[in-house]
Amino acid sequence: MANQPRPLLRLKGHELLPADEDRKVELGVYDVLLPCRKYEVAYKVAILGKVSQSLEFLLRLVKAVPGIEEESAAAFFGFEQTEISYVLNEATGPGFVERREGRLWLTSAGDALFREGADDPAIYTVEERRRDLGFDLLAIAPQPPRAIDSVEMSLPELPLADPAGTGKVGDRIFERFSRFFYELAERRDREQIQQRDLYSVDRVVPKDRFQVPVRMRVFAQASAPSLPEIDLGSWRAEHEISDRPQIESAAAMLVDDLKVNGNQVGALQAYEVLAELAPDFLKEFVTRTGLNVNRYWREAVGRAGEPRADRKTVPVIGPLYTEANARRFLEVVDYGLRSCAEQPEFVFSVAPQTRLWGGTTQQRDTLSYLRRRIAAAAPATTTELRAVCLFPGKAAWFIDRTFDDVLSADSSGIPPALEIMIVPHIAVAALVHAPIGASSGYAVPLGWASFDEGVVARTQAFVAERLWPFVRERDLHDRLVQALQGGDQGDSGESQP
Template sequence: MGKLSRPLLRLKGHELVPPEEDRRVDLDIFDVLLPCRIYEVSYKVASLGQVSPTLEFLLRLAKAAPGIADEEAAAFFGYSQTEMAYVLEEAIGPGYLERRAGKLWLTISGEGLFKADDEQPSIYTVEARRRSFGFDLMAIAPQVKRFLDELERLLPELPSEDPAGTGRVAERVPARFKQFFRELADQADRGKTERRDIYSIDPVVTPGERYQMPLRFVTFAQASNPSAAEIDLSSWRMDHEVADRPEIERAVALFVKDQQTSAAHLDAASGYQTLIDMAPEFLKEFTTRNGLSEIRYWREAVSRAGEPRTDRKTIPIVGSLLLPGNIERVQAVLDYGLRNVTEVPVNIYAVAPQTRRWGATTQQRDLLTLIQEKTALILPGDKPDMKSVCLYAWDKPAQYTAKTFDEIQVVRVGDFPKSLELLLVPGVMVAAIVHAPLGASTGNPVPLGLASFDPLVIDRAYAYFLERYQFYQSKGRPD
């Protein structure tokens, strides 16, 4: 579970990777907001308690031999007259047994202690309760509310079929409450050890406060068909929990499908050429007269994406820079790069690719914070803290992007290839990624590029960046 099932596509005669080398490749990571609402539910629970062993044996005997005489029961258990009187009081006092003419009979209440197909008597107490529970507005499944920071509140929201959170959703709450009762009861009655079962639910529930909760997921694909993205929700919930929430899985799948585009629209060729211009030595084996052989580079990068070393200053990057594994690689590149500089960089520069929902995750903020804190630790100084500056080629950046970076500089659409993403710490490191469908003319963008602490690569990248950035430093906003 946690992904969309589909047949694996094999490309006959010109596979992107040989069948024996096919594997899962993580592509991107997103945090989206799940619309939720608090509902007040009235219900009754039956709390189960066990009778004492002596009472249990006596009730079982009376059930098996209705009308047994007192003396016969005492002899059966080997009780004295005093002991038998004590046990009888435990049974007759609450009304489980009655004595008629020296014989013992189960009452209706006593019969009720025996559940169907159960020879063991149990005591139930029914309690009425009215409590508030959070449910998402898609699957109508439990969703605990927690505080969101300012960035989290700006993340994109999954669309809901019932934006008002009432009507059909409220009607479904009682049935879903019953399905998830064990989970909800554990939340509401934490610390109580007795077993509880749902007894009844009021069909009328009262809607309360709306709220949102972050949902993190990863997109991935097979190396043989990278532009056909699938979804993995395992970082949000376990597989069996995802299976209980198919509506959310479908909504996430549509969210991912909405990002499909074409290589031509993103000007992928220009993006790949920029990689060559920055790191021609590293990419020489994959460079032809027509530019980068991105398929060959993909095959190589998937098979040998590794860690930087002193003798391996540039490494391939597959997937978003914000994937946990790639954040670790960027950190390692940063560590090596910081060994070679003595002056604290003023800024971290980023160029946003012109793809939908780029950077829609708190991982973007965490990566920038990591770079700032590591640089300040290794290169302490009296200079102001490094600022993060993002060059954004749309009229208005997404709110989460504006909140993530210290400064946004809007540039013209044609200043950078639409597919290109840059992360640049001048003098220290650079990461350059092309986001474009791979192995197909249309599909989900496949991040593919490199990261480097090689001074030559960094200098070329910085010169390329400054050539476009300095125009705005002197002119202000683009026309």
Template sequence: MANQARPLLRLKGHELVPADNDRQVEIGVFDVLLPCRKYEVSYKVAVLGKVSQSLEFLLRIVKAVPGIAEESAAAFFGFEQAEIAYILNEATGPGFVERREGRLWLTSAGEALFREGTDDPAIYTVEERNRDLGFDLLAIAPQAPRSMDSVELALPELPLVDPAGTGRVANRIFDRFSRFFHELAERRDREQIQQRDLYSVDRVVPKDRFQVPVRIRAFAQASAPSVPEIDLGSWRAEHEIADRPQIESAAAMLVDDLKTNSTLINAPQAYEAMAELAPDFLKEFITRVGMNVNRYWREAVGRAGEPRADRKTIPIIGPLYSESNAKRFSEVVEYGLRGVAEQPELLLSLAPQSRLWGATTQLRDTLFYLRRRIAAIAPTSSAEIRAVCLFPGKASRFIERTFDEVHNADISGVPPALEIMIVPHIAVAALVHAPIGASSGYAVPLGWASFDENVVARTQAFVADRLWPFVRDRDLHNQFATALQPRQKADRET
């Protein structure tokens, strides 16, 4: 008797995420500037229209019966002598019909009136157009300019493969304009009953350059979180993205270039610091050699949920400012505001040393939303809540324009992969940006958000102890330190 195949034994815990729990998770969001340029395009359109009904009848029978006698054509339609004479003049004047010995034939011009695939004759006239049109400089596809705010103007730019090739781009407009003609056609052309086709593109003149933001969202399977895939669906519809593969490739290269190594960013130290801030929440993931990140990832993927009164700390996967996490953190803040009569003076963000962190208007919008929610729940102060960023190294312009204040430090003493957000005395979040499931790859944000008083107090103390490299002005340092000092419980209950 043949031996039956034995089932494969899988040891629980060795998989990053079991197949039945695998799902797609958002691990990044970036806004980047697409380089574009306006071009003055001179072109002609063929305006197609119907011939008169009487002439149509004549042309159709002459096409069907070449050489038909004039009397037979008149008798077929019941035309009187005066009527057939008028119609024949209408047909022979432009050279559509030839009369020979009392019989009728279509000329080549008459044959051309019957376009391929139609039985109806049509005439056309050629009209000139001159328009300023925008095209991106990667896919050479239509892109309308739009106004941008101060944060958008400072965003990073998608790189040009050939930044000096502007002249060659202008030459390519001839073909690309034809490719996208019906998308680019003027509204009056689209709304006319008459059909308009492109007749020729005569001249293309380069004009001003401009840029437009493109949102890139990065996703990954939970089973392979450090291998990102990009999604441009927030920018354009799928069929339009298919016409712009060069932009999709450039976006994929930009995200792929963000890969890093856990050793270079000292990820173990960052996880250790995060665990020390919320020891009760992470105690089951702490081993003798440090935090079991893979196990916490697996648990976070399976149980990431909303905060509750009896669930003061929740897992966070992906950027804190992604739409879903921004909503989740605002709910954490709302729980933390219960019983608090005094508004915080500031929102304090300790940035990670992660390339392109905050390169999106979504961070600016998240800060604005948090401030608005806090003001609505605890409207006890007329002063606006300041958004402050502690940034290791030199902050990019988009960071400077996102926050009200940015304080830099050459050497911070904070693990490079660690990010912290503090709403003083109300709520905190901590995330580590590092590859998961591999020693190198995309740095996936993983952490928690909490309104637990003890977690909030530890996190505030952690940042307060490391303020000096960022804030060296003594008065300002004392102001921040005071804002982060723990409050007495009686104060909170007042």
């Protein structure tokens, strides 16, 4: 019997996920302001319409047989003298047909009624229009203004590739208005049976500037999470985005500028805290050198399930305010409310030191949903939940306007990459914002959310012990510490992933 060939031993590569398990994951949401300006545009439209049927027949005949006798034309259509006289008056009055010595010829105006490639004659009239229209200053494409709220008006602005060139935008409106004419046409023009074409753009006058929020969602393949992809589908349809490549480029530049170095943001220290706060949940992923991030990432991608009574801690990928994560965290809160007799006065958020964290109205909306969920669980409570943000460094305006209270510190004992969310005695979440699979790149949020009593107690204690740099006022400090440490702090076992 011939020897069977020995199977080849293939070493496993360093890929984060094998190709058959790869998938797209959402890693970020940002709202940014698109710079725009209003312009008064004066233009003319050509209103196209058909000629009457009898005149059409006559014009087509005269075009086919130049110089045809009037009697022959009448005989061709079977017209009586009064009928041919009526049609001839209709043709000669506007100057479409010329009568000479009993014969008929088309004038240049009559010949112009036959557009190139068309067999039927058509007439048109010209009407003037004047409208105030909004255009963005990047792609010079139509953008209607809308009211923006206090959070939106403090968001960052998309960068202009040539800020000094914005004054020349008015010159380009002539061409861009023609390009987008049918998108910009008035409703009454679009609804008319008669077709309307742009005849000319006569004058463009720049007016007030304004800004419009644009939502950017960041995705990546799970096999390469530190290489983000931009999705503007929440703002406009795909075919409209393809007409605005400059905006896509500006969004990509902005996200590319968010790259961080894992060492600089203290990623290792942040992962250590992540494991210390939920040791039972992460014990399978902890080695002598610390948390095996790549292995936990693979597990989280494949098993980012919903919480259950027997699954008190669940993996989280992406910021807490994505639609999917906000829904998952609120379900965690619902479970925590079942065993909590004490209603919280505050909800705490420890901000990571990553640029544009919380730069979206979805952060505010998530906090609003959280308030309503807790209020519904305690309808007799009159105290409204206050959202407190502990922010190392100087907070951006949109953070100030998202939270009820923002407490800043020049430095703290919290790793820069670490984010923590606490609904005292009910639920907590912790995320590390750092590149995965590379030493530098996009800061990928990875962590967990939990209503496990032990995890909640440890997380509250961790923040309470580091509260002093953020709160130097003794009475307020003691009040916040009491909010974090009061109640049952029993340490129960944690659920496994």
